[in-house]
Amino acid sequence: MxxxxxxxxxxxxxxxxxxxxxxxxxxxxxxxxxxxxxxxxxxxxxxxxxxxxxxxxxxxxxxxxxxxxxxxxxxxxxxxxxxxxxxxxxxxxxxxxxxxxGNSWPIDYLAGKNIVIVGGGFAFTTLRSLINYMMDEKNRSRFGKITVIYGARNPGLLIYKDELAAWAKRDDLSLNVTVDKGDADWKGREGFVPTVCREVAPSSENAVTVICGPPIMIRFTLPVFFDLGFSKENIITSLEMRMKCGIGKCGRCNVGEKYVCKDGPVFSLAELDKLTKEY
Amino acid sequence: MEKRLIKKETLAGIVGELAGKMRVCAPMKAEDQVLFRVLEAGEKPLVDFANTKNAPKNFLFPRTEMMMKYTRTGKGMVFAGEEETDRGQTLLFGVRPCDARSFTLLDMLFDQEKYRDPYYINKRKRTTVVALACVHPPYTTCFCTSVGGNPVSSEGVDLLLTDLGEAYLAEFLTPKGEALLSAFGGTPAGKGAEKKKEEIAARAAGEIASRIPAREIKPILDTHFEDPFWDTLHLKCLACGTCTYLCPTCHCFDISDEVKGNDGIRIRNWDSCMFPMFTKETSGHNPRPSQKERWRQRIMHKFRYYVDNFGAISCVGCGRCVMACPVNLDIRKVVADIAKL
CATH class of the missing domain: 2.40.30.10 (Translation factors)
Structure with a gap:
């Protein structure tokens, strides 16, 4: 065994x-x-x-x-x-x-759709994995338009700076990087992630948004996507809980009957609505 | 299935003799308590007792268990071997039917299709469970019949012994049980013994006075995660965790590391949903910030989530948590109160 x-x-x-x-x-x-x-x-x-x-x-x-x-x-x-x-x-x-x-971003469900990635702060890590996966030359044609909205509190806190620069040059990805407050050298966009989402206003037509960030960002970003017409099935996020075993045995990371470690961490908003609010 | 009659006065001696051939764990007196412990060769176990203070889950899922060893190298600590798994067969004698049922409930969690727990499974495979049916349910706090069990339940049992008065009816239920045939000996049991056991079973079940609506509360729990009921339930709870430590079905654990010099071990210890640190995250955020949420978790896990995930209530009705709670929080009353919501 x-x-x-x-x-x-x-x-x-x-x-x-x-x-x-x-x-x-x-x-x-x-x-x-x-x-x-x-x-x-x-x-x-x-x-x-x-x-x-x-x-x-x-x-x-x-x-x-x-x-x-x-x-x-x-x-x-x-x-x-x-x-x-x-x-x-x-x-x-x-x-x-x-x-x-754990499970993964629902790749098969995302295939064939326009993808809107929204990340805040350092919760951009598995989103970066997803972006690199979709942008891979063997995979790019499986996905529609890819829009990325990524923000940090200030320019010094943006992660993956080299990759951001490389993605900015691509014409098959729309990159929108923002900081809450720029510094003297910052030439990019300023503004909170929810505000930028409203400005970029990605269409909800055949689209799924994948959101990861601090709770405060998620709280203010969700209404923007509801206004844009995204259904709860098409808003996907990832949960974090204290874990030990990672395989659904040690008993501490459950939200309702689901273990975040083995049934998650990825859930759609529609799935989260069915769970207890304890995370 | 082989059924035998074993003379009452011979039973303790048979088990004592087995203790010379294999590891036998059985109920023994320890000061004013009855606890499971390993018998010396020839040592006779208790055969007349109510139930052990501790649940026997400790033998399958020890309260502290070494998972692996590691050792220091120039580049960091590296793996140096698993827990030693080959320790021969264990006979667990004198298990009450409620506690034997707890093994089948723990199997559901530790022996799933994906992610099988090797530590538990290895011990489970090597353990033979000899149960003593409750001819008279030992405590007024017993409520096994409300949660799917009964005083002569054979679930999780390899060899079931029922006291018929002058002899034990021995039912060798599984291949592991049948392996004990020659050791237990006895004479073939006839229809009369079976009939007598049925009468005892019916009477014993009737003697269980505690009845709780354990199954009935599932749909109520489904819709009452948020309810004023939870606001006061926990107020006298001391968060000592005794309920979960004595519980035969509680399975939560912590994993930690211990290092001495250049060698270390990774161990797991029982943990408890009653403790604040159980879910506290590094950031300081705690999704279950007070004893209210922890009590709700304990009840929900046993009577709702386990039913959702495995189709069984994660409680065997042994009543240990009821007897041991220092502030008399009684799970039977909690369940009864939920039924009225």
Missing amino acids: QNPYIPIPVEVIKIVTEVDTKDIKTFRFAFLKKEDEEAFRYLPGQFAELSIFGKGESPIGIASSPTQPGYLEFTVQKAGVVTSTLHEMEVGAVMGVRGPL
Whole structure:
């Protein structure tokens, strides 16, 4: 019997400090064993337990895309014991990854539709996975128009800056980056994400929006999408809860009868409406 | 199925003798309590007792369990082996039918199609359950008949013993039970013994005075997540967690790491939905911020969510939580009150 609690050994091969405050870094891991790499089949929206023996585990969304073989990436904010230890690690360090866990963004449902991605702050990680997945040359034709609206409090807190610059040059993706407040060097858009969504006003015709961000952003963004005519089935988000096992056993991440770790983390607003309001 | 009659005075000796050949866990007196413990070879277990203070789930899902070992290298801590799984067969003697039923409820969670829990499953496979039917339900707090069980239930049991007066009727229910045939010996049981057992079963079920509307509250819970009822229920709860620790069906756990020098282990420990830290996130946000939400979770999990996910109530009616609660919060009364909502 395979033991789902044993982490897969990986090596840190690249670390990118994403923000000026230096507390958000993207870690790239390579599998130590080829067979583990082949077995790790995932889709955007799934997560994994980052496992550091001696410290513990932390559930983090997978920020790389399965179209980028050979490695996994996770963008992690320094917050608790595990993530603080991770932030002190250097290239060459060995640790563990347990996954892939949870469901994913509903790729088959998204196929053939116009996709509106809305992200706020550092909750952009599995959305970045989805964007890279859809923008991959083998996949791009499966999706309609792709609109991305991404905001952070200030320019220094935008993550994936190189990728944002590369996407801005593409004509098959409409990128709208905004900051709450710019600085002297900022030439881009200023304004809160909900306001920008209203300005960009993506059509709800054959469209699905995928939203991830701080609760306050989501609260003010949802009415915009309702006004634009998006149904609750076509507004999709991802939940976070404290987790331990990640496989629906340890009993702490349930929302109603659903476990966020195994039945989620991705839910449509229509699905969330049916669950208890306890998250 | 093989059925035998075993002379009453021989039973404890048979089990004591088995303890010399395999690991036998059985009810024993410990000061003023009855607790399961491992028998020495030849040591005779209690055969007349009410029920053990602790539920026997500890033998399948220990309160502390090593999951894996690791060791330090130049590049970081690396995996150094799993928990040792090969520890031979265990005989769990003297389990009450309610507690044996709890194993089938735990199976639903730990032995799902996807994500099977190897620690639990390995122990479960190696454990033979010998149950003692409740000829007289031991406590006024017993309510197994309200949650799908009964005093002579054979669910989760490999060998069921029922006291017929002068002898035990031994029903060897499963291959694991049949493996004990030669050890238990006895004489073939006839129709008379079966009839006597049926009479005892009917009388014992009738003796259970506590009846609660456990099934009936499911549709009420479905629609009463938000209700003033939850606002006061928890007020006297001390959040001690005793109810969940003694519960045969509670399965929540925490995973943590312990390091000594260059070696460490990852362990899991029982956890409890009654504790504030259970759901508290690193950010400080807690989706269940007060004892109100934690009590609601405990009730909802047992009588609503488990039914949704597995089609069974996650309570066997042993009454331990009722007896042990330091402030007399009684799950039977909670269920009865919900039925009136």
